[in-house]
Amino acid sequence: MSYILEVNNLVQQFDLNKGILDKIKLRKGKICIEEKVVHAVNDISFKIKKGEVFSLVGESGCGKSTTARTVIKLLEPHDGEVIFDGLKISELTRPQMVKQRSKMQMIFQDPYASLNPRQKVIDILMEPMLFHEKAKDKDEARKKCLSILEKVGIRAEQSERYPHQFSGGQRQRIGIARALAVEPEFIVADEPVSALDVSIQAQILNLLMDLKEEYQFSYLFIAHDLSVVKHISDKIGVMYLGKIVEKGTTDDIFKRPKHPYTQALFDALPRLEGNNLIHSKGIEGEIQSPINLPKGCFFYERCEKRIAKCQLERPVDVAVDEGHYVSCHLYGNNDE
């Protein structure tokens, strides 16, 4: 089976210095140059097969959205490559990218902020459909858009309304319909349910999975909660401070989690004891600043299983099983 997406050694950074003058600092009476760079994504690699759902999971600020934006080239990568359907899109220019754009669509975390408040719902869908020539004229586009809206549970008479006239769940459905309007092959869903009520979350997840079956999409799905991705993912990557610290099949991650961070994420999930829902205190400490990256393992400060080596050397990915990789000094060659 071939890959729809290959991400190799992707790096993304944000330069916080506004200009050269911003970098010049006075330290102990001496002038020095100080770069302030946010290291949001630090050398990550993963592959998604056609028809597969790959989920990226991790705490707030670990670089999930930045990865998503870089993968679909809303941001230019700082380093590394992105290969979409055999084509190295990280090297394409903007005009060359326009053609590819319809094949990869994004569903955003905040359905309200991502919909133009001044456009009627039908126009929000028709505009990209016509731009990417997925309909021969306006009449055909309208018919196709109404049928897509019906699929996501929005009735034809609601299509003349504006985004603010819908509920949060309905707006997320409109966001999904807009992505479908250009007949994509690959969808990046950046926390598509985290802004919604728990009851609506399940409806939207089911809808996304039904559409996947119908259209044979592949997904890059992003969430900060492992429980959200359990039933929908084929593979999972666990992210910490811009790195994938563990990746494998959903079974690998749920039944045989290896990295202390993955294990801590499971411990942090609320669990039932009798009839009581127990909320754990979560992982100790705060995620470090991505401005000054630690010399050794990024999780060192918060890891309950750390050893001396972890502070000094960065672990590399080791295969603990076929297709199951962990970046931790407790495993494989790392522990030599």
Ligand SMILES: Nc1ncnc2c1ncn2[C@@H]1O[C@H](COP(=O)(O)OP(=O)(O)OP(=O)(O)O)[C@@H](O)[C@H]1O
């Ligand atoms: N445009 C930007 N300029 C500077 N720093 C940025 C920018 N966008 C993101 N960052 C920083 O990059 C890091 C990763 O951010 P990102 O939005 O990718 O995290 P996330 O995992 O999606 O978090 P969340 O779960 O809260 O959505 C954060 O430290 C963030 O502050």
Ligand SMILES: [Mg+2]
């Ligand atoms: Mg995000």
